[in-house]
Amino acid sequence: MSTSTVRTRFAPSPTGFMHIGNLRTALYAYLFAKKNSGQFILRIEDTDRERLVEDAVATIYATLSLAGLGHDEGPDVGGLHGPYTQSERRHIYEKYAKELVNASHAYYCFCTKERLDTLTDETGNRRYDKHCLHLSKAEVEAKLAAGVPWVIRQNVPQEGATTFSDMVYGEITVENRELHDNVLLKSDGFPTYNFANVVDDHLMEITHVFRGMEYLSSTPNYNMLYDAFGWAIPRYAHLPHIMRDKQHKLSKRHGDANFEDFIAKGFLPEAILNYVALLGWNPKNEVEKFSLQELVEAFDVSGISKSSAVFDGVKLRWLNAQYVKELPPQQFHALAAPYYGAISTPVNLNLLSALLQPRISAFSDVPEAAEFIDSFEGYDLALFDNAGSKSSVQLAKETLPAAIAALESLADWSNDALFGALEPLAAQRDLKKKQLLWIVRIAVTGRLSTPGGASEMCALLGKAQAIERMKQSLRRLRNA
């Protein structure tokens, strides 16, 4: 038995933002490597020159770093198996492709797009007919010398079947006649994914390949390549897709949120990672909250499920709220601060943070929760009518003057002092404290839902502001 180190890789194409499915693939590859004391490698697959998106590589670095998935080797950190960007490895692919041609496992193909189009069958499918495989050596040399554009195609046998064992899906068998003579080297000299992934995974000594299940049916093609070279085939773990709903995959084309979007919406990276880890994998116990380190310890491919999972933003919010609640108060405050920028009314922001922390799920909830601070006028007076607290517009009109008087004479404007003043006032007027508190809270915020009770809202707004608001509410009640 070989005791070689486990090496996994994350091999994204720099085509835009990192979507959640990609992030999960990276996460699982990372977890598996770390669980087995191995290495996690980053490789940039930029062989499709047309889909390249500027800055996408920077996004990949940023995302990985934010997620805490540090790579041991990669374009930015180097390593013994570089370069780690495929466009810088062109000479390597060409050399290996030609090796395959010499061994008859691949061949030059000079077919034009027009001819290829004629190969489309009645059901709309195209399958290459190995036309150029039958060219004589002299014919090939002549075309090459004449500068006819060429590609190199894989020569797959049409008899028999290929079986391999996937760590997630088990045994998969595909009839060889279903396989195509894939293009290995494109006419622009770049390799296709079909070729580059094999060459690079071998050269980079990748032992375990984690990738989306869309590659499941073409894996036999890759295995034939490994065999043709006489290379060891890595272990595969194909991953089920993450869906937007039962029918559709999560996709950036449909505007589904990607990792950066969630960060921008005030979700915590650890919470996103935790949630994503559990989409398609389970720890075989009922724990739901995992730090990255805990995930490393708990991870096992046997817990990866075979069926796709629908992404549930509601549950992500719940998990994120758990993380938000556990934040040290100063850190919560620091993270919430950017969302306080728009607040113009002077309020005690530290107190606001303390009130908000147990109440919001994501930081983007802050503006709505704090909206009452700057926007007070013209709220619906019917808010004073509330069956649950047995409050009403009429009662508010009757009670507010006394409340204003009591609070105006209060010097200590702390929450405790405020509550201490309001409670006896209710008793004195033969009211349930709930009734009074409801009235004061509405009078001071004009909102049905607020990030705290009456006394807390008063304390937050400060004496002058709170008294002024109560008076204004009373005026409106009287004029109504």
Add this chain to the structure above:
RNA sequence: GGCCCAUUCGUCUAUCGGUUAGGACGUCAGAUUUUCAUUCUGAAAAGAGGAGUUCGACUCUCCUAUGGGCUACCA
């Protein structure tokens, strides 16, 4: 169309031949609460359908249905 894969509460999932089919989110109902929220308790909620195999199937086999993937000089 062909091939590959999948199918347990609305959603994420446990179960790896014998369970009252468990948990979580969400929902609903109560309790606590200084409103809202938190917290706590409880409830409703699932094996796609049909054949087998078996003393016994969610679990194994086959068929069907449904969904997804692949079928590119995209990855």
